[in-house]
Structure formats: C-alpha cells, structure tokens
Amino acid sequence: MTNFFKSPLFGISLILVIIAATLPWYVSGYILGLLTVAYYFGVFAMSWDLLFGFAGEVNFGPTFLIGTGAYTAGILNNHYGLPMYPCIALGAVAAVIAGFVLALPALRVRGPYFGLTTLVAVLILQSFIVVFADLTGGEIGLTIPDVLSIDAGVNYWIALGFMVVSAAILFGLSQSPVGLVLQASGQDPVQAGALGFNIVKHKLAAFIVSAFFSGLSGALLVFYFGTASVGTVVDIAVGVQVIVAAVLGGRRTVLGAALGAIFLIVAGEFLRPTGELATFIVSAVALVVILFFPGGFLGSVLSREARS
Amino acid sequence: MLALQILIDGFAISALYALGATGFTLIFGVSGVLNLSHGAIMVAAAVAAWAAASVFQLDSYSGALVGVAIAALLSLLTYFVVVQPIQRSNKIPNEEKEIFVLTATLLWGIMIQEAIAYFFTNNAKTVLPIIEGVVKIAGIRTPANTLFTAAVCCLVIALLWVLVNRTRTGKVVLAASMNPRGVTILGFELTNVYIVVWIIYGVLAGIAGVLLGMFLGVSSYSVGPLTASAFSIVVLGGLGSVSGSLIAAFVVGYLETFTAYMISPAYRSIPALLLLVIVMYIRPQGLLGRR
Numbered sequence: 001m002t003n004f005f006k007s008p009l010f011g012i013s014l015i016l017v018i019i020a021a022t023l024p025w026y027v028s029g030y031i032l033g034l035l036t037v038a039y040y041f042g043v044f045a046m047s048w049d050l051l052f053g054f055a056g057e058v059n060f061g062p063t064f065l066i067g068t069g070a071y072t073a074g075i076l077n078n079h080y081g082l083p084m085y086p087c088i089a090l091g092a093v094a095a096v097i098a099g100f101v102l103a104l105p106a107l108r109v110r111g112p113y114f115g116l117t118t119l120v121a122v123l124i125l126q127s128f129i130v131v132f133a134d135l136t137g138g139e140i141g142l143t144i145p146d147v148l149s150i151d152a153g154v155n156y157w158i159a160l161g162f163m164v165v166s167a168a169i170l171f172g173l174s175q176s177p178v179g180l181v182l183q184a185s186g187q188d189p190v191q192a193g194a195l196g197f198n199i200v201k202h203k204l205a206a207f208i209v210s211a212f213f214s215g216l217s218g219a220l221l222v223f224y225f226g227t228a229s230v231g232t233v234v235d236i237a238v239g240v241q242v243i244v245a246a247v248l249g250g251r252r253t254v255l256g257a258a259l260g261a262i263f264l265i266v267a268g269e270f271l272r273p274t275g276e277l278a279t280f281i282v283s284a285v286a287l288v289v290i291l292f293f294p295g296g297f298l299g300s301v302l303s304r305e306a307r308s
Numbered sequence: 309m310l311a312l313q314i315l316i317d318g319f320a321i322s323a324l325y326a327l328g329a330t331g332f333t334l335i336f337g338v339s340g341v342l343n344l345s346h347g348a349i350m351v352a353a354a355v356a357a358w359a360a361a362s363v364f365q366l367d368s369y370s371g372a373l374v375g376v377a378i379a380a381l382l383s384l385l386t387y388f389v390v391v392q393p394i395q396r397s398n399k400i401p402n403e404e405k406e407i408f409v410l411t412a413t414l415l416w417g418i419m420i421q422e423a424i425a426y427f428f429t430n431n432a433k434t435v436l437p438i439i440e441g442v443v444k445i446a447g448i449r450t451p452a453n454t455l456f457t458a459a460v461c462c463l464v465i466a467l468l469w470v471l472v473n474r475t476r477t478g479k480v481v482l483a484a485s486m487n488p489r490g491v492t493i494l495g496f497e498l499t500n501v502y503i504v505v506w507i508i509y510g511v512l513a514g515i516a517g518v519l520l521g522m523f524l525g526v527s528s529y530s531v532g533p534l535t536a537s538a539f540s541i542v543v544l545g546g547l548g549s550v551s552g553s554l555i556a557a558f559v560v561g562y563l564e565t566f567t568a569y570m571i572s573p574a575y576r577s578i579p580a581l582l583l584l585v586i587v588m589y590i591r592p593q594g595l596l597g598r599r
Contacts, residue, residue, distance in 0.1 A: 052407070058407050058410065108588075108589070108592055109588060109592040112342055112406070112410075112543070112547065113543060113547075113588065113592055113593075115410065116539055116540065116543045116584075116588070117585065117588050119536060119539070120536075120540065120581050120584050120585055120588075121585075123536060123577065123581055124578065124581050124582070124585070127575070127577060127578045127581070128578075130574065131574060131575060131578070187403070236532050236536075237418075237532075240414060240415075240418065243411060243414075244411070244415065247411055276422065276425055276426045277422070277426055279418065279422045280418075280419055280422035280423060280426065283415045283416075283418045283419045283422065284415075284419055286415050287390070287412055287415045287416060287419070290394075290408060290411060290412050290415070291390070291393050291394065291397070291412065293399075294397065294399050294400045294408060295399070
C-alpha cells in the first residue's frame with residue numbers, strides 16, 4: 001500500500017483528478033454533462049472489476065445491482081415522497097440486499113453457470129419493471145421529482161468526488177490482504193481454500209461491496225437524470241457497456257475500469273454524427289482491443305512498467 | 309380447444325428453440341465455446357431471407373437458402389475472426405479464455421446487430437412463409453407453415469443425429485468432444501473438425517432463424533432475447549448434453565406458450581426464468597448435465 005503512494009501511478013492519478021476538478025471553470029455545460037454520466041459509469045465498471053478481476057466471478061448482470069439501487073431510490077422518491085438523501089442511501093441498501101440474494105445461489109455455481117444466473121436476474125428484474133408498470137413507470141420510465149442540483153458544475157463535482165472516493169476505497173480494498181485473498185480464490189479456489197481462507201465469505205464480501213457501490217452510483221445517476229428507465233439503468237446493453245468498459249480499461253486494475261468507462265461514453269458521443277453506426281464502431285474498437293491487447297489500456301502500461 | 313391450440317403452438321415454438329439450442333450446445337460440447345452472438349446470427353439469417361425475397365425478388369425457397377447460407381458464412385467468420393485468435397493467443401491466460409470468448413462473441417453479436425439495423429432498419433420483418441394456407445386440425449385453424457416449421461425442425465434434428473452418430477465425419481466430431489488430443493494423435497486436423505462443427509452450427513442457427521422469421525417475425529431487437537433463451541435452454545438441459553437441450557427446449561417452449569395463453573403474453577418469459585433460477589439452485593449442472 002505504501003508503495004502505491006510513491007509509484008508514478010499515484011502521481012498521474014492525482015494530477016488527472018486535479019485537472020478534472022478544475023474543468024467546470026473552462027469547459028461547456030455539455031461536456032460537463034457528458035463527463036458526469038461517464039464518472040457514474042466509471043463507478044459501475046470499477047465495482048464490476050472488483051468481482052471479475054479479483055474474485056474471478058463473471059457477473060453478466062451488473063445492471064441487476066445498478067437497477068435495483070436506481071429504482072428503489074426512484075420509487076421511494078416518486079411514490080412515497082421521501083427526501084433525496086435517504087432515498088439514495090436506501091437505494092444502496094436495497095442493492096446490497098439484492099447482491100446478497102443474487103450471491104447466495106450464484107456462488108454455488110461457477111463459470112458459465114454463474115454468468116447465466118446473473119444474466120437471468122437482469123431479465124427477471126426487467127420483466128418485473130414492465131409488469132408492475134403502476135409502480136415503476138414500466139417501459140416509459142419513472143419520473144423523479146427531486147434532482148441533485150440544477151447547476152452543471154455542482155453535478156459534475158458531485159460525480160467526480162463520488163468516483164474518486166469510490167476509486168480510492170475499491171482500489172485500496174483490491175490492494176489490501178482481503179484483495180489478495182480474493183485474487184487467490186479467483187485463480188485457484190481449491191488451493192486458496194486449502195490455505196485456510198474462507199473463500200465463500202470473501203466472495204460474498206466482494207459481492208456486497210460491489211453491490212453497494214453499483215447501487216449507490218445507480219441511485220445518484222437517476223437523481224442526476226431526473227428519470228429512471230429500463231434503457232438507462234437495467235437493460236442488458238447497459239450491462240454490456242459496463243463489462244466492455246472494464247475489460248477495455250484493463251481488468252484487475254480497478255482504476256483502468258474507470259478510464260475505460262470514460263473512454264466509452266466520450267467516444268460514443270464523438271461518434272454521434274455517424275448515427276446508428278456509433279455502437280458498431282465502439283464495439284469493433286472494443287473487440288480489437290480484447291483480441292490484440294487483452295490487458296486493456298492500463299494493463300498494457302502497467303505490465304510494461306513491471307517489466308522495466 | 310384451447311389446450312389443443314397450446315399443444316400445437318407450443319410444439320412449433322419448442323421445436324424452433326430445440327433447433328437453435330442444439331447448435332449452441334454442439335459448439336460448446338466440441339470446442340468449449342459459448343457463442344453469445346447466437347441470436348445475431350439467427351436474426352441475420354432471417355433478415356437475409358427476407359431481403360432476398362422482398363428486395364431481390366427471389367422465391368421463398370431460394371430466399372430461405374440464402375438465409376441459411378448467410379448464417380453458415382457468419383458462423384465461420386465468428387470462428388476465424390473472433391474465437392480462433394483468442395484460443396491461440398498467448399497473451400491471454402488459459403483460465404481466462406472462457407470469459408474473453410464470452411465478451412468477444414457478445415461484442416461480435418452487437419456488431420452484427422448494429423450492421424443489420426443500419427442497412428435494414430430496426431423494423432420487424434416477417435419472412436414469407438414457404439407453405440401458404442391454413443389447415444384445420446380438430447377444429448383448430450392452424451397456418452400450414454406452423455406445421456411445416458415443426459416438421460422441418462424435427463427432420464433437421466433427426467438428420468443431425470444421423471450425421472453425428474452414423475457418419476465418419478460425425479464420429480470424428482464426437483471423438484473431438486470427448487478427447488481433442490486423442491483425435492489429433494489419430495491424424496485428424498483439429499481445426500478442420502472445428503470448421504465442420506461451426507458450419508453445422510451455422511446451418512442449424514440459419515434454419516432456426518429463417519423459420520422463426522416466418523413464424524413470429526424478427527427485428528434487430530430480438531437478438532438479445534434469442535441469445536438469452538438459447539443460453540438458458542442449454543444450461544437448463546445441462547451444458548454439452550444435446551438430449552438435455554431438447555428436453556429443456558420443450559419445457560421452456562410449452563411453459564412460455566402456456567403462460568402467454570392462460571395468463572398474459574406480457575408475463576410470457578417470467579415462469580421460464582424463475583424455473584431456470586430454481587434449477588440452478590437445486591441442480592446446478594442442469595437436467596442432464598454431467599459434473
């Protein structure tokens with residue numbers, strides 16, 4: 001851990017964060033809005049990476065956790081008139097419960113079976129949102145009366161601050177002894193178990209931490225958007241984007257996942273003039289990275305550093 | 309009356325699911341690949357058949373053939389462009405190859421889906437039926453093409469069984485699924501075996517896609533649900549077990565049809581998903597899976 005504060009990675013991250021924090025003084029509200037969404041996505045991708053990169057579990061349903069947090073917060077605010085901050089907190093709690101419920105059966109199975117269980121969880125959540133349209137707004141979406149802030153700069157700072165704090169906690173966790181045990185149990189569960197570590201407990205903890213940050217970020221995102229809809233927080237396409245972001249940025253790096261998410265969102269926006277081809281191009285770029293640079297952005301840089 | 313209707317409709321849908329899932333499970337059994345671009349290949353076949361018939365004015369038989377050919381071609385491309393580079397890569401650790409194949413085929417599927425949406429719009433397309441007209445079975449009016457669909461599915465699955473169990477090529481494929489190294493020692497090029505399997509898979513997915521296009525119609529939005537349903541059926545039946553997939557396809561097909569008729573079409577997929585979760589919990593290896 002102490003090594004990290006001396007490493008160039010820490011210095012670069014610090015400089016990047018300081019530059020990012022000053023952005024509201026000289027860039028347009030449009031770019032700020034874009035980056036705000038990208039930062040929340042960054043948190044989604046980092047929490048996903050904690051599960052995949054460290055615990056070795058392929059969670060195909062990050063949006064099950066995100067969506068549960070987002071919709072819980074939204075419904076409490078819209079139907080029960082709860083103030084915003086309790087809603088966000090309860091959203092995160094709901095996501096943790098959802099993560100626990102998902103983890104219990106899911107941890108009994110491995111590999112593709114685990115992936116499918118998480119995928120099915122998303123499909124079930126999506127069906128329930130559509131079926132209970134009175135409560136959830138169905139396919140049209142749920143309007144959220146409260147907003148985080150009406151000022152683009154303040155929204156941006158909230159998102160940036162949230163991402164930086166989450167990154168610090170998630171990265172710290174991944175470098176801690178707990179993170180090492182997770183990594184060991186992800187790579188060779190039998191041997192890690194033989195060394196006396198309780199794998200299930202560690203993986204469950206990883207699930208809960210991942211769920212907490214996903215849910216919190218999802219809840220904040222709906223209060224930023226002012227609406228919650230299947231297309232923005234639950235759809236499988238959103239989950240795919242989170243996964244692609246994490247793999248693109250470099251799995252098992254946590255910080256890379258945030259970079260990947262920012263890249264994906266910004267690239268998607270730059271490609272908007274190409275119309276429907278935008279998704280095609282982003283997917284193609286991601287595919288090329290996966291095929292030829294499986295370490296991702298940060299992974300390639302870090303391994304070069306480690307070699308030299 | 310309603311029971312008979314459910315029986316007929318459910319059979320057609322289940323047979324279609326079975327066809328799609330058989331190819332999916334075959335690929336997994338032989339090369340350990342879960343191909344998440346499955347739905348995209350099915351939709352591409354249906355859209356190609358539709359385009360051949362309505363844009364290039366071919367008759368519906370040739371249209372269907374074009375669709376199946378496109379699916380076989382795409383399937384080969386999937387293998388050469390996406391799967392083989394990952395399997396041969398020395399930068400990806402072996403234990404992570406599975407997740408890379410999953411992610412890469414998922415992206416590949418999205419690319420196919422977006423290309424379809426770009427060239428042929430997102431609108432739903434219905435492929436012209438090969439057999440027109442309506443048949444009355446015990447008072448139930450059934451489109452003749454529904455029966456045709458069911459018949460073709462059963463026939464193709466039977467042919468597949470013969471191919472795998474009774475021909476030389478099939479036996480090599482079967483052997484490769486049991487012991488790939490043994491097959492190479494006997495002098496068979498493993499890549500050729502994989503090519504054969506991916507072509508078989510492409511043809512199966514293509515036929516399923518074209519028939520689905522006639523039966524229900526497809527759009528680029530069907531890609532995700534189709535992949536998910538094939539994935540669930542295959543896991544429900546037990547990964548790599550063809551007979552398990554067949555049983556699971558009928559369970560899911562009838563469950564969906566029953567729900568759609570008796571409760572509401574909006575709830576169509578929910579019971580099947582819940583069933584899947586329960587099976588995952590009680591019997592993680594699926595109905596007929598081995599551990």
